[in-house]
Amino acid sequence: METDLKPFPYITQPQLLSLIEADYRIEVVAIADPFRKSAVWYGEWVLQVPEQRGEADRFLVPARQDGAPRLRVLKTAYGVISLMQELGFHEIGIPMKKGSSVSHRLGQKISSEGDVLAAPADESLALETVKAGLLHLAQRGFTSVYQAIALIEAGFAKPVILKVCQDGTWPTNFDVIRLTKSGRITAEMIQRQSQPILDDPDDIPDWKRVITEDYIHQKADDHLYATDIIHAKAWYTGPEAPEHKQMMQPAVRLRLPARKARMKGA
Structure with a gap:
């Protein structure tokens, strides 16, 4: 300000x-x-x-x-x-x-x-963890378990149990995370103050990724249903009570066969 x-x-x-x-x-x-x-x-x-x-x-x-x-x-x-x-x-x-x-x-x-x-004295390391977690969530829609817990403890994020509903199937629960208002503001501040370089996303294996609701939408654009997403499960056991939310499975883009394959089948 x-x-x-x-x-x-x-x-x-x-x-x-x-x-x-x-x-x-x-x-x-x-x-x-x-x-x-x-x-x-x-x-x-x-x-x-x-x-x-x-x-x-x-x-x-x-x-x-x-x-x-x-x-x-x-x-x-x-x-x-x-x-x-x-x-x-x-x-x-x-x-x-x-x-x-x-x-x-x-x-x-x-x-x-x-x-x-x-x-x-160890605040420097903690701040770098929080900064990296904020940027990962804001820019990629996921972060590591360690960073996710640090964000919750700092008040920048909330654990969420997200129920994803899909026609014709039982709803599926996902352990996800969302940024709080202060988390979003701080992430924007960090991005304005510098040009941060994030680690290669592959450095966080799929099964260690704490994901967001936006990540589920991203994967739908990549032809993947929520139930097929590999992500961290039951990752938060702290005192913060998780929020409960519900969403419909986003429309999944269908993979079209390659042009040559379509021509052969014609």
């Missing part, structure tokens, strides 16, 4: 990175009280280079903008952690009260006043 302000000293991300490497201190500042919903912390945070070395305060703005500068406002704790890690920080603190801040400097302990949400 970007917020209009009166003219103010500002800095872009490449410029900010140069200052961080030059041992400048930066601050994460809360401009609204955070709140938690479905395991996700929401709020409004900005990055500031406080006055130091005789230079005025500067605030981070988007790289591309028209007209007056706009603050780059981060709307989730995940967004703050992800950006701070891009800037080279491994110990990250997030202020949890409007008007409070947390100071960061490479190689030093975080400094803060008031309540702080601290990212664990």
Whole structure:
């Protein structure tokens, strides 16, 4: 999110990175009280280079903008952690009260006043798992079991028992996954911020793929019925109660015989 302000000293991300490497201190500042919903912390945070070395305060703005500068406002704790890690920080603190801040400097302990949400030391690996899972679901309609569970624990996805109905047969239950609203927004944010390169989809075997409803539609376009899709089953055993949904089997495109074969049969 970007917020209009009166003219103010500002800095872009490449410029900010140069200052961080030059041992400048930066601050994460809360401009609204955070709140938690479905395991996700929401709020409004900005990055500031406080006055130091005789230079005025500067605030981070988007790289591309028209007209007056706009603050780059981060709307989730995940967004703050992800950006701070891009800037080279491994110990990250997030202020949890409007008007409070947390100071960061490479190689030093975080400094803060008031309540702080601290990212664990292994948060980098967890974030990469969540990021990969979001992109796989958004772009391919499936992800791995490990990534699917990480997404649910982070509040970015929900387990779903999907009943697929087909004329003339009993309905079939599928253990699938769907992105939450925050999951969709975060996936879009990740794709806007960079050009991510996903692993080869064949790296996730069919039987380890946690699929979505969209994946069933994709496979119908590839001439495959839902009951013929190989996918992960009974993959989620956590505390999150699965949602229950129902859908009709999408129309399956029929494979037409090759032209030569048709001519011979004529």
